[in-house]
Amino acid sequence: MAALKVLQLTDLHIAPRAGELMLGIDTEAYFRQTLKHAVDQHGPFDLALLTGDLAQDPCVDSYQRISRHLSAFDMRCLCLPGNHDDFDLMRIYLNSGKLGCDKRLVLGNWLIVMLNSQIIGSPVGMLAEAELEFLEGTLRAHKRLPTLLAVHHHCVESGSPWMDAMRIRNSAAFLALIKQHPQVKAVTxxxxxxAFAKREAHIELFATPSSCFQFTPQSDDFSLDDTPPGYRVFRLGEDGCLQSEVFRLPIRMDDLDRNAHEY
Ligand SMILES: [Fe+2]
Incomplete structure (x- = not known):
């Protein structure tokens, strides 16, 4: 069996109405370009992971439009919520055909686990007790399967203090748990x-660029970066080895509102 090819798309920030701009840009148009670029350049994929902040101000229409864009490609997709999302709406409107919000999937000889780090009404991340219990139970039940975990918020410092104030509040408990399970290969x-790539014990820790605007790395405060939208591609080998690479759209972000002070 060839390696599995998995696409990660994240932080779409799709507006409630088509054509609405955010920070000067049409986030939906960038999402469509990013999705098309990924499939054209690196597809077909065995799976796509959509790792939160799919909608900016969640509503039925934004999720229906995301569903339409994804459904244009014959690709299995799993979605998890970010701080901006409404997971109840996601589970209704991102749940047809090959699109779903399942929390675990066995794909080939790999296990994929999708975690929810949302505290409703807060931008800060947290893995609830029930979420950690679900994770531990799932890892215990699939000890032999190399595992990729996906979650919206980061669990290690990115180097930007304003952003790190929002990282998973109980990261220490999360990392202590997954370090006990040698089959966990990576968290994205x-x-x-x-983008970043770090390591804790045997586990690789990845962050992936947004499909719209980017933040300046190593920044004390909110700051937009000129870097174009991007995505990450994983190759999951049958022998449990994992490779990943970030790709970006070959464009300039000329329309970005660089004077914006928040999002
Ligand atoms: Fe977010």
Whole structure:
């Protein structure tokens, strides 16, 4: 069996109405370009992971439009919520055909686990006790399967204090749990709107760029970056080895409102 190819798209920030701009840009148009670029350049994919902040101000229409864009490609997709999302709406409107919000999936000989780090009404991340129990039970039940975890918020410092104030509040408990499970190969997140790759013990920790605007790395305060939208591609080998790479759209962000002070 060839390696599994998995796409990660994150932080779409789709507006309630089509054509509405955010920070000067049409986030939906950028999402469509990013999705098309990924599939054209690196597809077909065995799976796509959408790791939160799919909608900016969640409503039925924004999720229906996301569903339409994804359904245009014959690709299995799993979605998890970010701080901006409404997971109840997601589970209704991102749940047809090959699109779903399942929290775990066995794909080939790999296990994919989708975690919910949302505290409703807060931008800060947290893995509730029930979420950690679900994770532990799932890992115990699939000890032999190499595992990729996906979650919206980051669990290690990114180097930007304003962003790190929002990281998973109980990261220490989360990391202590997954370090006890040698089959966990990597954790991938969104939220930070930039790429990073770090390591804790045997586990690789990735962050993936947004499909719209990016934040300046190593910044004390909110700051937009010129870097174009991007995505991450994983290759999950049958032998449990994992490779990943970030790709970006070959464009300039000329329309971005660089004077914006928040999002
Ligand atoms: Fe976020």
């Amino acid at each position: 997140c969104g939220h930070v709107h930039q």
